[in-house]
Amino acid sequence: xxxxxxxxxxxxVKDAAAMTPEEQAFQARIDADVKVEPKDWMPEHYRRxxxxxxxxxxxxxxxxxxxxxNWVTRAPTLKRKAIxxxxxxxxxxHGLYLYSAAETLGVSRDDLIADLHAGRVKxxxxxxxxxxxxxxxxxxxxxxxxxxxxxxxxxxxTSYGPYARAMVRICKEESFHQRQxxxxxxxxxxxTPEQKRMAQDALDRWWQPSLMMFGPPDADSVHSAQSMQxxxxxxxxxxxxxxxxxxxxxxxxxxxxxxxxPQLRWNAERGHYDFGPIDWREFYDVLKGNGPCNRDRIRxxxxxxxxxxxxxxxxxxxxxxxxxxxxx
Ligand code: FAQ
Numbered sequence: 001x002x003x004x005x006x007x008x009x010x011x012x013v014k015d016a017a018a019m020t021p022e023e024q025a026f027q028a029r030i031d032a033d034v035k036v037e038p039k040d041w042m043p044e045h046y047r048r049x050x051x052x053x054x055x056x057x058x059x060x061x062x063x064x065x066x067x068x069x070n071w072v073t074r075a076p077t078l079k080r081k082a083i084x085x086x087x088x089x090x091x092x093x094h095g096l097y098l099y100s101a102a103e104t105l106g107v108s109r110d111d112l113i114a115d116l117h118a119g120r121v122k123x124x125x126x127x128x129x130x131x132x133x134x135x136x137x138x139x140x141x142x143x144x145x146x147x148x149x150x151x152x153x154x155x156x157x158t159s160y161g162p163y164a165r166a167m168v169r170i171c172k173e174e175s176f177h178q179r180q181x182x183x184x185x186x187x188x189x190x191x192t193p194e195q196k197r198m199a200q201d202a203l204d205r206w207w208q209p210s211l212m213m214f215g216p217p218d219a220d221s222v223h224s225a226q227s228m229q230x231x232x233x234x235x236x237x238x239x240x241x242x243x244x245x246x247x248x249x250x251x252x253x254x255x256x257x258x259x260x261x262p263q264l265r266w267n268a269e270r271g272h273y274d275f276g277p278i279d280w281r282e283f284y285d286v287l288k289g290n291g292p293c294n295r296d297r298i299r300x301x302x303x304x305x306x307x308x309x310x311x312x313x314x315x316x317x318x319x320x321x322x323x324x325x326x327x328x
Contacts, residue, residue: 013229035161038104058098060124067131090173097166128291135202141181143210150244154234189255204260212283214241
């Protein structure tokens with residue numbers, strides 16, 4: 001179902017001697033932490049890498065609304081329902097900032113969305129798993145938003161100005177989302193034995209997919225070397241994954257829940273948790289479109305897009321009328 005739309009064409013980084021004078025000047029600005037802005041000259045590969053990453057990120061926010069949307073009508077209380085709806089709206093807003101950031105690179109939002117719907121571009125693997133119980137909503141906030149923040153806080157310093165600035169508000173909101181998820185888990189973990197079992201079951205199912213969110217191991221990450229040279233990415237996939245494990249394991253301990261990894265243990269020498277192997281076959285299988293929910297997610301997005309056509313048409317007609325009135 002997925003095919004790679006944008007081949008950045010870069011598999012290894014160029015050293016200064018192989019760069020054109022323009023590329024050298026560009027790299028010097030990146031090295032000096034000067035932000036790249038839309039009208040600045042940039043290497044074509046830099047532009048295409050950003051379009052790939054930002055659109056994948058935007059699509060993830062929008063598709064990420066679906067697993068949670070599944071629980072709006074079944075949230076256990078009115079307060080939980082209101083909080084969940086606000087969170088889902090925030091994710092929609094994040095998608096919109098990110099599509100806007102991508103548009104500054106000369107692509108149209110309609111084209112990006114058409115590529116998502118045709119299965120030509122990726123969105124985060126995590127959103128192809130189902131939300132089976134209310135505890136999954138807690139686990140998404142705690143683990144998925146937790147992983148998203150771990151990755152996105154450094155992106156506030158990414159080299160492309162519009163992307164970095166979009167991240168500032170997104171990170172603030174994601175950190176609220178993470179806390180609301182943890183609070184749901186806390187209630188369940190301190191609730192009846194059945195509620196605690198639900199919380200443990202959600203952790204069991206969401207742990208590995210959350211670790212996969214950070215992308216393949218560094219040795220298999222095709223884009224990392226170039227993206228880090230350009231400061232599109234500030235930290236590597238494995239580095240962020242380790243930070244996430246180190247931060248999250250004590251939180252699970254506090255909840256009285258068990259991280260589903262028999263090899264997990266504190267390594268005093270490294271000052272980090274060691275953890276067991278990740279099932280990368282499952283990750284690549286989900287990327288190929290074979291996760292439990294891939295087909296359903298795209299079908300739902302396409303339907304929402306088609307059902308919303310009249311709203312977009314009405315908004316354009318209204319904008320045209322206003323512009324004509326102003327010109328008259
Ligand atoms: N899922 O060479 P790398 C959220 C692909 S937002 C699917 O390491 P890169 C909010 C990768 O695209 C979550 N595909 O790639 C929320 C590449 O394929 P390509 C999204 C993945 O770009 C919370 C190939 O594997 N966040 O959750 C994944 O250097 C709750 C090789 O990988 C972002 O997008 C994956 N997990 O590093 C919403 C953050 N990982 O394109 C609702 C920005 C890798 O060549 C509820 N993105 N791939 O065909 C990034 O930081 C990076 O793009 C990485 C991947 C770290 C995701």
